[in-house]
Amino acid sequence: MPRARPRRVAFLLNHAAPHQVPHVAPYAFRLSQIAPDVAVDILCSTQGEADFARDLSAGYPGQRARIETLTLPPALEWAAARLEGAFFARKTALLRWHARRLAGYAVVAAPEKTVLQIAAPLRRAGVRLVHTGHGGAGVFRALSPPDARLGRFDLLLAPSAAALAPLIASGAVRADRVTLTGAAKLEAMARLRRPRTRLFGDDRPVALYNPHHRGLASSWAAMGRDVVAHFQAQDAMNLIVAPHVLLFRRPMGRGARRPAWLRDGGPVRVDQGGRAAIDMTLADAADVYIGDASSQVFEFIARPRPCVFLNPARRAWRDDPAFALWRCGPVVETAAELGAALTQARDQMARYAPIQAAALAQAYAHVDDAVSLRGAEAILALMDEGA
Helix, strand or coil: CCCCCCCEEEEEECCCCHHHHHHHHHHHHHHHHHCCCCEEEEEECCHHHHHHHHHHHHHCCCCCCEEEECCCCHHHHHHHHHHCCCCCHHHHHHHHHCHHHHCCCCEEEECCCHHHHHHHHHHHCCCEEEECCCCCCCHHHHHCCCCHHHHHCCEEEECCCCCCHHHHHHCCCCHHHEEECCCHHHHHHHHHCCCCCCCCCCCCCEEEEECCCCCCCCCHHHHHHHHHHHHHCCCCCEEEECCCCCCCCCCCCCCCCCCCCCCCECCEEECCCCHHHHCCHHHHHCCEEEECCCCCHHHHHCCCCCEEEECCCCCCCCCCHHHHHHHHCCEECCHHHHHHHHHHHHHCHHHHHHHHHHHHHHHCCCCCCCHHHHHHHHHHHHHHHCC
16 A cells, blocks of 8 residues: 655745745645645745745734745855856756655645756655746736646646636646636735835836846837936936846846946836835836736736836737737837827726726636635645545
8 A cells, every 4th residue: 555645745936036935925824724734834945035935924824834945055056156147057956956855745836847857756756746837927928838848737726717728728738737726926915914115205106117037028128228218317207127036137048237327316216126026015106017028017907007018129919919918008119109108008097997907807817815725725635636
């Protein structure tokens, strides 16, 4: 008779930045609340991830998840750091170094597919793999080909049906292995009930510029400097430049080097991936969103407000379903059009608000306080299925 698996679940956060934490930790907290017989560990690759998880735990009173920061031997840490500007070498090193430990869990849940690098030894040990994802399907993901690797997970916690429809239709993902949970991050941040933060010392409206880090649809290389210059040359609005947290983190890979001209001054502030950029402090405080392909726009339109989208590549986007999100506000091809677009976005919010609400509903099957509960119950069912 096969030995019963221990009722232990690991939620693995293995990234250089803590932006994935609120997409994962809520499931761990809720699982620890509803299943007292299950040991729940949140395993973090950085202290920043662990600190953020602990802060989020305040929204889940009585939760029992244990939060731990994983480490590497000094020599491996040094070698991974030398390569980090080109690719995330530390992710792979951490997975392989801790593979034996991870093999001791009944379930390992992760927001990324990199955990599949150690799928073979985990499978041999009887571990079930869960993919939580990390956010809705923004323009970038809509442009990207469906990733059949998701079919290698035993359970997918999906924000919406739209996110996985092509993979289910092709047979790469089984529909009975998908649970539509909704917006975990929106649940987590709502539970903290924080007051809106004032970002500047005046009462001018604040625009948030949030370029993606991938060149496929990012506006940064072609238009970033002109966007900043537009705001530096006026005194009606303030600007927060808050790119995707990876834009300046991998200059030899998919990102860019932070230019010397990009600095705080006058109506412009820069947030290069600090806590405020990832815990919705900036999204909550801003009055206008300026972006291109990032799914972070959903955090902004959860409370409908003016949006402007940048299209420096002059894509024929209107009839392309991948760019459906761009219907949530005016689209411009040059910074010279930005002033008029900002006015239009504000003055026509009665037109754009229902479009934004529909986009949010398309991205997330649920925006409520039961997102993490759905995921936790699905993980429990998976454990019982394999018992």
